[in-house]
Amino acid sequence: MKAVGLLLIALLAFTACNTDYEVPLPNKYVLGRISPGEFVVVAPDHRHILVGPTVYEYAVVGAIITGHVRAPGGATSYFIIDTDKAALAERLGRDSWNRELAACGVRDVRLVPPSRPARRYGVLDLFRR
Numbered sequence: 001m002k003a004v005g006l007l008l009i010a011l012l013a014f015t016a017c018n019t020d021y022e023v024p025l026p027n028k029y030v031l032g033r034i035s036p037g038e039f040v041v042v043a044p045d046h047r048h049i050l051v052g053p054t055v056y057e058y059a060v061v062g063a064i065i066t067g068h069v070r071a072p073g074g075a076t077s078y079f080i081i082d083t084d085k086a087a088l089a090e091r092l093g094r095d096s097w098n099r100e101l102a103a104c105g106v107r108d109v110r111l112v113p114p115s116r117p118a119r120r121y122g123v124l125d126l127f128r129r
Contacts, residue, residue, distance in 0.1 A: 017076065023114065026063050027083035039080065039114045040066065050088055051079045057111035064106055066097075080104065086109055 023031040028044035040052030051069060058067030065081040069090075078097035079090040082104060089100050101109060 001094075025060060025065050025083070029065060029081065029083055031058060033114065038040070041079075050081065051090060055079075056094060056112060057113055059109045059111050061106045064101075064104055064112075066101065066109060068111055 013088050015039050021033050022042075025031055025041070029050075030042040030046065031039055032042050034053065038053040039055040040049045041055060041058075042048065043050050051067070053072070054070055055067050056070050058065065060066075063082060063084040065083060066079065068076060068078055070076050077090065078092040078094065080092070080097065080100050092100060093105065101107070
């Protein structure tokens with residue numbers, strides 16, 4: 001019984017941040033889809049969700065990841081992650097978000113919805129059917 005419990009704990013730890021697909025971000029952060037229409041930002045250790053659900057718009061400017069989050073109840077807010085400093089500012093209103101971005105030296109951010117990364121084709125793909 002003890003072994004079964006340990007096995008379950010190990011499996012949960014292994015699959016804690018299992019995502020459908022991932023978009024690589026700076027410094028090994030990841031934007032991952034956890035279900036249709038639900039996206040999260042995962043820490044470089046790939047075990048901890050830092051932001052979400054759900055990130056419905058985001059942008060990357062150098063080492064800065066920023067975006068717009070919609071909570072399950074419908075409330076919205078903004079976040080900023082400075083990946084060089086591993087610093088997270090979350091639950092920001094639009095004005096404080098703009099001030100924080102300016103403090104990071106970021107201006108004119110264009111947020112876009114998450115999307116599946118484009119598939120890259122190689123020479124061998126020409127021979128596969």
